[in-house]
Amino acid sequence: MTPDQYCEDKAAQSGSSFYYSFRFLPLQTRLAITALYAFCREVDDVVDETHDEGVARTTLNWWRSEVGNLYAGTPQHPVTRALQPHVVRLQLPQEQLLQIIEGMEMDLTQARYNAFADLQRYCYLVASVVGLLSARIFGVTDERTYQYAERLGLAFQLTNIIRDVGEDARRGRIYLPVEELQRFNVPAADILNYRESDNFRALMQFQIERAEGYYAEALAVLPKADRRNQRAGLVMAAIYRATLDEIKQDGAGKVLNQRLSLTPVRKLWLAWKTWWFA
Incomplete structure (x- = not known):
């Protein structure tokens, strides 16, 4: 092989x-x-x-x-x-590959994040850095494309966190910031024991809206000159945003007890449509 x-x-x-x-x-x-x-x-x-x-x-x-x-x-x-x-x-850049390893290593010792700023650092290492490398691979003629890639990587990782709340809880991990759990009156025990509540649904709606904001920021800053080169990233964005929409429509509280994903056929359709019409 x-x-x-x-x-x-x-x-x-x-x-x-x-x-x-x-x-x-x-x-x-x-x-x-x-x-x-x-x-x-x-x-x-x-x-x-x-x-x-x-x-x-x-x-x-x-x-x-x-x-x-x-x-x-x-x-x-x-x-x-x-x-x-x-x-x-x-x-x-060699440093960016090393940063990805650094981000993955954080999962060995850190199962909680006090504030969103702390979570952002993790998201930057495991997702935004991948976005920066990917953008370079696809082709960059305008430096603003790296801003797009960084924000899009953050949006992707936030979507993963929303989608995988229950799965992560089964590993003893809660990526949602402690400050936000407290703000919405959601005890960590509720997440670790997969207990849905109105407070939890409100918390997840807040997470969804923040992720949607980062998608909007990313797409707004992508220069027209690089849009064609970056179509693969736009395909990923279409699939991830569709996943986020499904979670939103299905009831955000359900992520504790089920992991929503799109069918391969739908992913392929979104990929084809976005590639040719982005």
């Missing part, structure tokens, strides 16, 4: 919205973004699938060393071998 095929399989197995946004890209761009996505999946899986914190930290440190190998021209892993030509061609 070639490094590129390894990354393709990793992306396809995930069923992620990212995978659908890659389908229409030119070959070299698709190979680059698929390799980046596979890198993110590999690092994320270390945290989510390794139950021993010490083993997880050791593995993440190995990945830091492997990023060093990548930039030294001696990558060992199929993912970094697939990334190597694109790192050189596109001048992808």
Whole structure:
């Protein structure tokens, strides 16, 4: 199996919205973004699938060393071998790959965030940085496109947090800021025990409105000159926003006890429609 095929399989197995946004890209761009996505999946899986914190930290440190190998021209892993030509061609910043690892590592020790500003830092590392790298891969002619990518990454991560509240609670994690739980009078125990309430629904409506605001900000700042290049990101935005709309319509309180996702057919339809008409 070639490094590129390894990354393709990793992306396809995930069923992620990212995978659908890659389908229409030119070959070299698709190979680059698929390799980046596979890198993110590999690092994320270390945290989510390794139950021993010490083993997880050791593995993440190995990945830091492997990023060093990548930039030294001696990558060992199929993912970094697939990334190597694109790192050189596109001048992808080493620091940003390391920041993604830093963000994933936060999940090993931090299960609560006091304020939204604290959560923003986490979202920046695990999502906005990925957006910045993705924007570079797709093609940037105007620096404002990086502002779009940063805000869009934050919107994506907030959508994930909203969608996965119940799933994260089963892992003992609550990403919703403590200050906001207190403001809406939602005890952490209600979330950890999957108890829906009017207060919880109001809290989730607030989260949805904030995420919608970041989508609007991102799209407003995207320069027209780069809109065509960034269509893959716009495809992802269409799918994520549709997911957010479904949560809103279905009743935001239900995220504690179910994980809503769009069907593959609907994702493919949104991807096709957005790609050709964005």
